[in-house]
Amino acid sequence: MEAPVDDDATLMLAYARGELAAFDALYARHRGTLYRFLLRSARDPRLAEELFQETWSRVVAARTRYTPQAKFSTWLLQIAHNLLVDSYRRKRPLATGEEAELALMQVASPDQQQPEHVWSEFERRRRLQRAIEDLPEEQRTAVLLRLENELSVEEIAQVTGVGRETAKSRLRYAMNRLREQLAE
Known part of the structure; x- marks a missing residue:
């Protein structure tokens, strides 16, 4: 039985029952949004690609446990966000107070090169x-x-x-x- 194409939760549940075409539809529908979110959040194309792949791997692994308690896109972005946070924790050493202040000052400084x-x-x-x-x-x-x-x-x-x-x-x-x- 083919799942309606307008309902992500139905597609995910169909995928959990073994309908591979349902996963293909979900992937096609959400890959661009997910990748843009990860790229703009991580600001590193290699990290974004790694997290993108891992997010979809987690979706595949969780297919039998999936319950439509929230929108599929919310669930997908939550997985991606959690992976992003985990990657920050693993890869970024904690900055000292002075280093954090210096970084904040550099980020907060306005771009003076824009023409009026x-x-x-x-x-x-x-x-x-x-x-x-x-x-x-x-x-x-x-x-x-x-x-x-x-x-x-x-x-x-x-x-x-x-x-x-x-x-x-x-x-x-x-x-x-x-x-x-x-x-x-």
């Missing part, structure tokens, strides 16, 4: 991308999940493993920071 003229649409988008890249990791993740994946505050909280109010606060701080940076 009316921005084209491309330039505005590029400036927004840079501003998003300059956000602290947790705020950047929340913004990317909201803007690129159109997740609700509740879904962002679920993906990142924090409370609703924390997710809402991260979004609010990120949006305020983006407004400030883009107003400069």
Whole structure:
């Protein structure tokens, strides 16, 4: 029995029953969104590719345990986010207070090389991308999940493993920071 193509949960459940075409449909539907999220979050193409493959491996491994408690895309992004956090923990040594302050000062310094003229649409988008890249990791993740994946505050909280109010606060701080940076 073929699963309806508009229902990701149904496709995943069909894949769990052995319908390989259902996995192909899920992969085709979500590969671009997942890869963009990982690439923009990790900011390292090799790491993004590694996490992309591992995320799909986890989906395959969890197929028989999958229960549609949230949207499939939320579940998929939660797996990817957890793998990303794990990779940061493994690969990044803890910075001293001075190193962290120096890094924050470098990230927060505005880009002075932009000409003072009316921005084209491309330039505005590029400036927004840079501003998003300059956000602290947790705020950047929340913004990317909201803007690129159109997740609700509740879904962002679920993906990142924090409370609703924390997710809402991260979004609010990120949006305020983006407004400030883009107003400069």
